[in-house]
Amino acid sequence: MTLAAIVAHDPNLVIGKGGDLPWHYSEDLKYFKRTTMGHPIIMGRVVFEELGGNPLPGRENIVLSRSSNYDHVPTFSSFDKALEYLKEEEIVFLIGGGEIYRQFLDQCDKLFVTEIHQNYEGDTYFPEYRDEIGTTWKEIKREDHDKLSFVVYERM
Template sequence: MILTLIAAHDPNLVIGKDGELPWHYPEDLKFFKQTTMGHTLLMGRIVFEELGEKLLPGREGVVLSRSQSYPHVPTFSSIDDALNHLSDKERVFVIGGGEIYRQTINMADELIITEIDEAYDGDTFFPEYRDQIGEVWKEKFRQESGSLTFLKYVRNRS
């Protein structure tokens, strides 16, 4: 399985505020949909609740929660249990939130990042990874589009 963290963040690694995205960039939403379509999404309870407790069309989902379970979606209390359940999947995208990213970044094979030029006020952050580019993460793709930069990093295995 390829474990990929996918996120959009501002220069300060902000990814959320008050349980929501602090921005609206249709181009990033389109990129997210195209990238994750047909794959499995691993998300925390808060992200799942932000989605209205339903899965995104065309994608399977698994929820991590220590306090809640959902009868219509596989729910696990630990990342290890969730990843064991998903071991037959070719690719799994971690879509947040902040704590789930922190717990999975050291296991990840890839990071797919949308960098947003503008700074936003926020209370949820993506873990720092930029100081590891070159040593841990190798840039494989970059596309700039206005105030967004789409990036793909793969873990150095050498």
């Protein structure tokens, strides 16, 4: 199984503000959907509730939570249990939030990053990984646009 994080962040690693994205780029939303469609996605309870408690269609939604259980989506109290449940999958995506990224980024094999070129105000951040490019992460694909870039990194 390949474990991948998918994230959009600004130059300061901002990923959220007040429980939402601080920006709206339709290209990024389309990229997220195209990349994750047909693959399981793992998210924290807060992200799931920010989505209205509704699973994203076309993907198996997995929620990590120590305090809640949901009847309509698999919910696990530990990351290891979630990975055991998904062990037959080819690729699994972590989709956030900030705490999920912080706890499990070191277990990821790939990063699918949307680099937002503009700075935004926010209260949730992606962990610093850029100082490890060339030692831990290598860029394997880049697609630059005016306001954002789609970059894929692979663990070395």
